[in-house]
Amino acid sequence: MSSKHSSGNSRRKFLGNVAKTVAGAGLIPSVAKASEIAPNEERMVRDLKEKYSANDQVQIALIGAGGMGNADADTCISIPGVKIVAACDLYDQRLVDAKKKYGGDIFTTRDYKEILLRKDVDAVIVATPDHWHKDIAVDAMNAGKHVYVEKPMVQNITEGPAVIEAQKRTKMVLQVGSQGMSSLGNEKAKALLEAGAIGKLNYVEGFWARNTPGGAWQYDMPADASTSNVDWKRFLKNTPDRPWDPRRFFRWRCFRDYGTGVSGDLFVHLLSSMHFITGAIGPSKIMATGGLRYWKDGRDVPDVLLGMFDYNETEKHPAFNLSLRVNFVDSTRDSSYMRLVGNEGSMIVDWEKVTLTRNFSYPPDNYAQVLKSQQYAPDYDRKKMPEPETTVYTVQPGYKGAHYDHHYNWMRAIRGGKPVVEDALFGYRAAAPAVLCNDSYFQEKIIKWDPVNLKLLS
DSSP states (O other): OOOOOSSSHHHHHHHHHHHHHSTOSOOOOOOOOOOHHOOOOTTTSSGGGGGGTSSSEEEEEEESSSHHHHHHHHHHHHHTTEEEEEEEOOOOOOHHHHHHHTTSSSEEEHHHHHTTTTTOOEEEEOOOOOHHHHHHHHHHHHOOOOEEESSSOOSSGGGGHHHHHHHHHHHHHHHOGGGGGGGGHHHHHHHHHTTTTOOOOEEEEEEOOOOOOOGGTTTOOOOOOEEEEEEEHHHHSSSSOOOHHHHHHTTGGTTTTOOOOOOOOIIIIHHHEEEEHHOOEEEOOOEEEEOOOOSSOOSSOOOOEEEEEOOOSSSSOOEEEEEEEEEEOOOOOSEEEEEEEEEEEEEESSSSSSEEOSSSSSTTTHHHHHTTTSSSSOSOOOOOOOSEEEEEEOOOOOOOOOOHHHHHHHHHHHHHOOOOSSSSHHHHHHHHHHHHHHHHHHSSSOOEHHHHTEEEEO
């Protein structure tokens, strides 16, 4: 096993790095401040008005003007120099609402290909049901448009290579919309892990609870919606032909034909963040179980899902296990989390907070020598001044949030700055275990995956 992953030196490395940053430190503190471990090279919350002129405007089109699409668009245009010039949706009322919200002069259509023909569109936000992600993203890049595509990047394991190839060939900027990827929490957790704060990583777990009707995809269905103002046939795409069903159109996440279930909706967030923090590129084995326990509303995907993933050792990390859970019938609140566990501690990672807990069974090697050199040697049960067991890192007031930073990241890349944090390859490596988790559940078998070559194994 690579010495990079050995536990013997990790705590000494972490404490040593911390000690170097504390001037005149007589005793090693438990944790250094954020700037002392990993200073941010560049915070993306600067006011872009100073950097970009009014003529340097990025003009975007919104494809899929539902709840998440509007949230993405609203965040994106809060960045100076960004303007919405067009919108596409299959429900006419959403186009009416888009004109009211973004300006009566914006172009609206049911056909996204009309958007791609427009020379005044520089980039598109793709916030459609999952079964449209791949086609629209590829078509947009082929048309010379930059792309922000909601997670998961693809609905099916076979779709990833086409998106990766299109991005490489066209050189367009594509970013997948897992907002936590651009969060301060992820950045801090990555720095702490690399500094040896929890020792040798061996286990990661994530849990996402939802306990309200809206949170379990019970989205509102407008009473006026019908085939007269909804392009039902276009929505179906290549899925089985069915009579008009407002549940399938407005609550599409509940159905395998159009969505990716709780795994594609929520596991993919945790997978993306975990891959960023650890440097992992994917599991070698995926297993899932669960069931439809409560929401007997016609949906055909589980509302409780448990996924288990084996990650092999790489140059970036030791071998470890990942377990993910989603519960859409949870009666508790604020119980979502991601926790990384090492042999010397653990940390819970949120987008705006990291809680680091270290155990006391691995003190610095020179601790005993330090005690012996003191005037009062510990020849009786003398109490000590232990390091704090838990340290909490939180963001500074005024932080604009991960969603803002993620769109800023995309805009900066479009304008020729640093690359995005979640391109097509990264997005596929996060989406693949999520959709394979579904395959494991429905096929009732273990799935083996080659994360390096991006291939299914028999």
